[in-house]
Amino acid sequence: MTHAPRPLKGLRVVEFSHMVMGPTCGLVLADLGADVVKVEPAPDGDKTRRLPGSGAGFFGTYNRNKRSISVNLKSAEGLEFATSLVRASDVLLENFSAGVLDRLGLGYDAMQKINPGLVYCALKGFLSGPYEQRAALDEVVQMMGGLAYMTGPKGCPLRAGASINDVMGGLFGVISIQAALLERQRTGKGAFVRSGLFENNVFLVAQHMVQYRQTGVPATPMPERISAWAVYDVFDTSDNEKIFVGVVSDKQWTQFCNAFSLSDLLQNKEFRTNAERVLCRDTFIPRIRQMFLGRELSQVVTICERIGVPFAPILRPDQLFDDPHVNYPGATVEITLSNGMRAMVPALPVEYNGFRPGLHRGLPQIGEHNDDIANELGYSDEKLKSLRPFLGTS
Numbered sequence: 579m580t581h582a583p584r585p586l587k588g589l590r591v592v593e594f595s596h597m598v599m600g601p602t603c604g605l606v607l608a609d610l611g612a613d614v615v616k617v618e619p620a621p622d623g624d625k626t627r628r629l630p631g632s633g634a635g636f637f638g639t640y641n642r643n644k645r646s647i648s649v650n651l652k653s654a655e656g657l658e659f660a661t662s663l664v665r666a667s668d669v670l671l672e673n674f675s676a677g678v679l680d681r682l683g684l685g686y687d688a689m690q691k692i693n694p695g696l697v698y699c700a701l702k703g704f705l706s707g708p709y710e711q712r713a714a715l716d717e718v719v720q721m722m723g724g725l726a727y728m729t730g731p732k733g734c735p736l737r738a739g740a741s742i743n744d745v746m747g748g749l750f751g752v753i754s755i756q757a758a759l760l761e762r763q764r765t766g767k768g769a770f771v772r773s774g775l776f777e778n779n780v781f782l783v784a785q786h787m788v789q790y791r792q793t794g795v796p797a798t799p800m801p802e803r804i805s806a807w808a809v810y811d812v813f814d815t816s817d818n819e820k821i822f823v824g825v826v827s828d829k830q831w832t833q834f835c836n837a838f839s840l841s842d843l844l845q846n847k848e849f850r851t852n853a854e855r856v857l858c859r860d861t862f863i864p865r866i867r868q869m870f871l872g873r874e875l876s877q878v879v880t881i882c883e884r885i886g887v888p889f890a891p892i893l894r895p896d897q898l899f900d901d902p903h904v905n906y907p908g909a910t911v912e913i914t915l916s917n918g919m920r921a922m923v924p925a926l927p928v929e930y931n932g933f934r935p936g937l938h939r940g941l942p943q944i945g946e947h948n949d950d951i952a953n954e955l956g957y958s959d960e961k962l963k964s965l966r967p968f969l970g971t972s
Contacts, residue, residue: 582908582930582933582934582935582936583611583930583931583933583935584610584611584935584938585610585611585930586607586610586611586612587611587612588611588613589607589611589612589613589668589669589759590612590613590615590666590667590668590669591604591607591608591612591613591614591615591667591668591669591670591671592615592617592660592663592664592667592669592670592671593614593615593616593617593644593671593672594617594670594671594672594673594674594679594684595616595671595672595673595674595701596624596625596626596673596674597626597636597673597744598636598640598716598741598744598745598748599673599701599743599744599745599747599748599751599773599775600671600672600673600701600748600751601616601626601636601637601640601641601748602640602744602745602747602748602749603671603673603699603701603748603749603751603752603755603773604616604640604641604644604671604748605640605641605642605643605644605748605926606748606749606752606926607669607752607755608642608643608644608939609642609643609925609926609935609936610926610930610935611935611938612669613645614643614644614645615644615645615646615647615663615667615947615951616641616644616645616646616647616942617647617649617651617660617663618646618647618648618649618944618945619648619649619650619651620648620649620650620656620945620968620969620970621648621944621945621970622944622970623646623648623944623945623970624637624944627916627944637916637941638913638915638916638921638923638941639923641941641942642911642913642923642937642939642940642941643937643938643939644939644942645939645942645946645947645950645951646942646943646944646945646946646947647659647663647945647947647948647951647969648944648945648948648969648970649968649969649970650968650969650970651682651684652682653968655964655965655968656968656969657682657683657684659952659955659965659968659969660684661683661684661689661692662955663951663955664684664689664692664693664696665692665693666954666955667693667696668695668696668697668759669696669697669698669699669755669759670684670689670696670697670698670699671698671699671700671701671751671755672684672699672700672701673700673701673702675713676702676710676711686698686700686770690768690770693768694766694767694768695762695766695767695768696768697755697758697759697762697768697769697771698768698769698770698771699751699754699755699758699771699772699773700770700771700772700773701747701748701751701772701773701775702714702772702773702774702775703715703718703719703774703775703776704774704775704776704777705772705774705776705777709776714775714776716737716741716742716743716744716775717737718776719743719775719776719778719779720737720738720743720779721735721737722776723776723779723780723782723783724779724780724783724786724787725738725743725779725782725783726738727799728783728786728797728799728800729799729800730799730801731799731801731802732798732799732802742782743775743778743779743782744775746778746782747773747774747775747778748773750773750778751771751773754771754772754773755771757771758771804856805856806856807824807825807826807852807856808825808831808852808855808856808858808859808862809823809824809825809831809834809855809863809866810823810824810825810826811823811863812892813866813867813870813878814867814870814871815870815871815873815874815875815878816871816872816873816874817874817875819874819875819891819892820891820892821870821875821878821879821882821889821890821891821892822889822890822892823870823878823882823887823888823889824887824888824889825887826852826888827852828850828851828852830885830886830887831844831849831852831855832844833885833886833887834885834887837881837884837885838866838869838881839869840865840866840869843862843865848861849862875891879891899922904924905922908925908933908934908936909924909925909934910922910923910924910925911923911925911936911937912937913937913940913941914940914941915941916941944970945969945970948966948969948970949962952965
């Protein structure tokens, strides 16, 4: 646990969510100190808890620092309990398919009537427009939004290797929520805000859209692009490792050549500026590749770090558990996963007054906080006892 500042302490958030986009939004608010109450279906809880394969890390990554209640929202009693919680909250966030919460009686119009100061955040596949009712996944919006085209080689669209739109969509939800809360301080009124998965993806590729308008030439997929810098590649080393090196200024070019015994390249007038070097890449890149093949990865890292040239060994995600920067105090938080294993997971990637937001509550069990929330809402012991069958607890 940590004593790092919690700037959103005192803010209560009701989270109706699953998968990644909604839980990410709730996670950021929870890490910053908000009391985030995750509403799970009774009795089995969020299906994300049981995803296999590439989804096995979803729940453990995005649900720390939250409380959990399990509720049968299709029962009158369960719906009343959830509604009471919304009435006593500052924020509601949800990322279910269009119309799901409306059909349950928990849509914005209904909730705004019982809590005029509520900030209601809906995280959806698409914002207003012709696609608004479509179902969406990160893959769907990457494919139709140009990101998969830019990531893979020409003719082979490739999904990015992380849920980048889901995560960023959640972050844009947080931004909207915080802006609405600030506005509420002036007006006393809540707001209805939305974040869209597709629109997030389009925002990510906007630079390539504008590039086309600026140059008249469609952007080329990243593996086949003409780089803006002459040395901006992945290279092999003598110990069968790989490293990315980027030389992004003329000063760095001089430092790079001198440090790696390539000073003769500095004498070539065709290589004086980066713009000129880009046109001559085929002339000197084979020489640089051969040079790296004569050095071990550790040697290359040491030299690049000394001269300040951008570099990056190519690592798998599982190797990050051994990375000294990732393991710097405060950079991770330790949680207990559903399989009982203790794991260090990345903290929120921000510092607040010198502190990374930390852990103040582990992953919740399904409905772990049913009684606590009921007591806070003023339920008597007798009423709570009659409510328990609809909460998935005995």
